[in-house]
Amino acid sequence: MRRICAVSVLDRFPAARRWARRLSSPNGLRGLALASLIANVGLVVTGGAVRLTDSGLGCPTWPRCTADSYTTSAEMGVHGVIEFGNRTLTFVLGAIALAALVATWRSRPDLRTLAAAVLFGIPLQGVIGGITVLTNLNPWVVGLHFLGSIAVITAAYAFWRRTGPTAPVVVPGPLHTLAALTAAASAAVIAIGVVVTGSGPHSGDHGAKRNGLDPESISQFHADLVFLLLGLSVALWLALRAVGAPSRPAAVLLIVVLGQGVLGFAQYFTHLPILLVGLHMFGACLVWLATLSALAATRGVPVARAKADAPANRRQPAEATH
Secondary structure, eight states: OHHHHHHHHHHHOHHHHHHHHHHHSHHHHHHHHHHHHHHHHHHHHHHHHHHHTTOTTSSOSSSSSSSSOSSOOGGGHHHHHHHHHHHHHHHHHHHHHHHHHHHHHHHOGGGHHHHHHHHHHHHHHHHHHHHHHHTTSOHHHHHHHHHHHHHHHHHHHHHHHHTSOOOOOEEOHHHHHHHHHHHHHHHHHHHHHHHHHHHSSOOSSTTOOOOOOOHHHHHHHHHHHHHHHHHHHHHHHHHHHHHTOOOHHHHHHHHHHHHHHHHHHHHHHTTOOHHHHHHHHHHHHHHHHHHHHHHHHTOSEEHHHHHHHHHHHHHHHHHHTO
16 A cells, blocks of 8 residues: 555656656665765764864754754854764755665665665764753763764664675684774774863863863874774784785775874874864774774685585585486
């Protein structure tokens, strides 16, 4: 019944039917997935702009912007515009994610779960963002808000990757472990980076509290984890090259981690200028995306299992002749 209703609606609107067919095509769906991924990274950047311009309480309440209005007013000035603009972008992300989910419903049922995860993760992030306002930018809640964005980006990346061509990769079993350790180190770097941010001066509002940790000590721990991630990235790149597996994703991860590390040291020793801090937030997203790409490059079939399956695969043609 639902399908009949949907078809009848599309029949009444030929232009909508053409757009639905175009977006449901492999290229259309992949384009939607990429747009969703880029938009979610963009939301991290705009959220960083809110914090770095002290506009975190530009709209002092939630879900309204003020006690009487859902929109900003002239009295709230530029801070209100920045915060309200960031909130508005959530609807853009939601529209893209909804279009992607509808497209999977028509052409790729196997991707519905991932598309739905991206779609429902967006309003959940909005709720966490609202809690940050209601708690006067509690640094731990702000950190959770950022990590929630990383979770949505993870789902968006998996969705995008699944819309493209895939090829099985045969890699030694230990490489799976090495890739998992690299991913764990990358996640730790990002998580501790959030804690470092909570101890620093950019709170999002002049009156917001910090987490009370010593910035120098937690920054040193963060730097130690970066060096660990750098070493694991080098090891993963060399190991993939040694076995003849695709090593470009690991090389990209190594380059991105190096660049992010240099940027991190630069912002630390220049006393955290907002431009470098904003670039560092964007860099954190790139590090995580590069990590996911490198991890996916090793998600093939272990060599031991491939050898065990090979005789069975060779017997199939002979068995089929009997």
